Amino acid sequence: MLPGAPHVAYRDGLLFVEDCELNALAAEFGTPLYVYSQTAMLASLASYQRALAGRDHLICYAMKANSSLAVLQTFARAGCGFDIVSVGELERAIAAGGDTAKVMFSGVGKTRHEMRRALEVGVLCFNVESEAELDVLSQVAVQSGLTAKVSLRVNPDVDPRTHPYISTGLKGNKFGIAHERAVAAYLRAAALPGLEVTGIDFHIGSQITEAAPYLEALDRLLDLVEGVEAHGIALHHIDLGGGLGITYADEQPPSAEALLSALLERIDERGHSHRRILFEPGRSLVGNAGVLVSEVLYLKPSSVKNFCVVDAGMNDLIRPALYQAWMRIAACTLRDEPPVIWDVVGPVCESGDWLGRERPLAVKAGDCVAVLSAGAYGMSLASNYNSRGRAAEVMVSGADARLIRDREQPADLMHGEHLLD
Ligand SMILES: *Cc1c(COP(=O)(O)O)cnc(C)c1O
Numbered sequence: 001m002l003p004g005a006p007h008v009a010y011r012d013g014l015l016f017v018e019d020c021e022l023n024a025l026a027a028e029f030g031t032p033l034y035v036y037s038q039t040a041m042l043a044s045l046a047s048y049q050r051a052l053a054g055r056d057h058l059i060c061y062a063m064k065a066n067s068s069l070a071v072l073q074t075f076a077r078a079g080c081g082f083d084i085v086s087v088g089e090l091e092r093a094i095a096a097g098g099d100t101a102k103v104m105f106s107g108v109g110k111t112r113h114e115m116r117r118a119l120e121v122g123v124l125c126f127n128v129e130s131e132a133e134l135d136v137l138s139q140v141a142v143q144s145g146l147t148a149k150v151s152l153r154v155n156p157d158v159d160p161r162t163h164p165y166i167s168t169g170l171k172g173n174k175f176g177i178a179h180e181r182a183v184a185a186y187l188r189a190a191a192l193p194g195l196e197v198t199g200i201d202f203h204i205g206s207q208i209t210e211a212a213p214y215l216e217a218l219d220r221l222l223d224l225v226e227g228v229e230a231h232g233i234a235l236h237h238i239d240l241g242g243g244l245g246i247t248y249a250d251e252q253p254p255s256a257e258a259l260l261s262a263l264l265e266r267i268d269e270r271g272h273s274h275r276r277i278l279f280e281p282g283r284s285l286v287g288n289a290g291v292l293v294s295e296v297l298y299l300k301p302s303s304v305k306n307f308c309v310v311d312a313g314m315n316d317l318i319r320p321a322l323y324q325a326w327m328r329i330a331a332c333t334l335r336d337e338p339p340v341i342w343d344v345v346g347p348v349c350e351s352g353d354w355l356g357r358e359r360p361l362a363v364k365a366g367d368c369v370a371v372l373s374a375g376a377y378g379m380s381l382a383s384n385y386n387s388r389g390r391a392a393e394v395m396v397s398g399a400d401a402r403l404i405r406d407r408e409q410p411a412d413l414m415h416g417e418h419l420l421d
Contacts, residue, residue, distance in 0.1 A: 002328065003247055003249075005288050007043075014332065015330055019396075031293055032295075034375075035370075036066075037289045041286055051261050058102060059281065061083065062282030072098060074395075087114040104278065106280070123149075125150065127151055131185050138192035149196050150197055151201045153177065154178075160213045162206060162207050182227075190233050200238055201278075204241060239279070246284055248328065249326050264277070287375050292316060292371040294312035296309070296310055299342075306341060308343065311346075312346055314385070316379075316382050318381050319381075321354065329361065339361055341359065342358075342363075348385060387413055
């Protein structure tokens with residue numbers, strides 16, 4: 001077993017995801033290849049479900065972490081709702097068999113068109129991120145003859161102590177309504193036609209590895225709940241967002257069960273047990289379940305640096321380039337040779353195109369390597385830069401491996417383009 005990837009392990013020197021050997025999958029489906037463990041996804045979900053058992057709750061999988069249809073289907077069948085941030089994600093949730101009555105619509109920049117579609121299909125609730133959005137949502141709801149259920153995303157101004165690009169609950173971030181404006185915003189929401197206030201929400205950031213920022217944000221949220229209800233506005237649900245981190249290197253985030261138990265204990269202590277509890281986890285449900293398999297194309301040793309050029313690049317997995325993220329890279333075949341220190345780089349024409357720096361690996365051209373913990377913010381952030389088709393994806397369950405997305409071909413990439421004449 002490898003750190004942070006409980007369903008990825010070596011057997012007799014070969015790397016497996018569940019009971020599927022990665023070199024064999026690479027030979028069958030080609031590389032670069034995303035491989036997911038369905039068992040790992042469901043095990044992560046079970047950690048949330050255990051803590052919430054016996055309570056009125058809903059887990060809305062934040063699908064921007066990985067929105068491939070078979071992943072969504074896996075969670076829909078397990079009873080999850082979805083946290084979405086665009087109409088495109090809404091259509092994906094529907095296509096995967098998701099229940100629209102369990103869809104939470106988040107995001108700072110919802111368009112009228114997106115609001116209308118979400119109202120038509122009957123989403124659970126809109127997480128509204130500004131007072132201006134309240135006005136527009138009210139207008140769209142009235143025009144559609146429908147009622148929009150709303151919760152306000154409140155910015156609790158706590159520091160989640162994570163990467164600045166993925167912290168969202170600080171005053172300087174674009175997200176949510178400022179804590180001190182929240183009561184006024186609720187009064188406005190309650191007075192507007194076409195809106196029905198149902199809850200309150202926060203989401204403080206991503207890859208959070210401690211419980212303390214959540215508890216701090218929760219306390220501030222509960223203060224507000226009490227403040228809002230003092231004005232006669234009932235809040236039926238509390239949505240505690242997502243953001244729980246995973247192990248990439250040596251991080252030791254609390255388990256979902258441990259974090260939620262601490263949060264629920266605080267909710268009970270403060271007399272809020274009767275409220276419905278929502279969570280919007282993304283990364284923690286899928287991150288450790290996925291690997292990106294890539295073939296070593298060329299070894300380029302030099303006096304200054306050794307480059308291991310692989311066939312997956314920043315267009316397939318941008319986390320290292322975008323966040324300077326460290327992701328474990330493991331050889332798919334263990335060789336009985338001393339490792340050499342390599343910078344593992346992709347084929348894209350950018351010096352920022354690297355997957356890992358200074359990694360000890362014993363590999364030869366033609367070998368496969370796997371980037372671990374690549375199930376979240378991997379495929380969903382993939383692009384076609386350099387006119388590279390996006391990778392294929394495989395879902396593994398035990399010894400069963402299913403192709404869940406074809407590798408993109410050049411014709412797919414040119415679809416919808418027009419020559420001048
Ligand atoms: C991204 C996001 C999430 C999920 O974040 P993770 O860190 O992947 O758990 C949840 N809620 C909202 C509103 C988000 O934008």
